Amino acid sequence: QQQVKQSPQSLIVQKGGISIINCAYENTAFDYFPWYQQFPGKGPALLIAIRPDVSEKKEGRFTISFNKSAKQFSLHIMDSQPGDSATYFCAASKGYTGTASKLTFGTGTRLQVTL
């Protein structure tokens, strides 16, 4: 049972365009929603994260939009660059259990930014 559904599987965007990746979750107990970026041969790295008490968070060219009622959140990459070509994972956490934060990941989106 997949608790976090991510789409699309792959995405091709021209340089300067907007990349949009969507995620939907089922468990209303989730209270932390990060996006991770992974380059080939590397481990994932945190890109940006949001809590459900805000509807949007922006860091540079990266924005998370969060819709609590629809149980959806999305990543927008403005002015996409070839260096943004990577796999992006959304994730969700039910908060801190004891001293550990367990993440449930989406299936990933492979983004390619063309010249």
Add this chain to the structure above:
Amino acid sequence: NAGVTQTPKFQVLKTGQSMTLQCAQDMNHNSMYWYRQDPGMGLRLIYYSASEGTTDKGEVPNGYNVSRLNKREFSLRLESAAPSQTSVYFCASSAHPGDSPTNFYEQYFGPGTRLTVT
């Protein structure tokens, strides 16, 4: 400051062989995690350790065992490898709320171990 390190980077096993994947972090984090990454399935949690001396099962623990050797090190053992365990394995760590009140949710990942079981 190396962050999270994993050894080996690559490994090929025959069905039934055993091996241990090693992970170490130098960020003084309390919590450590083992994930596997398979095409089209994202990352799935195998085991985690909330603190030194404790371990708990994640989403896909069958066929694996773990040991939290000390605060720095968390190993993953395959006792009898199967082709279904062919995957890329990632170790991660995170801080305790008392150590990092603002970003204790963030997990830091190692570079991964690519394992093939034939």
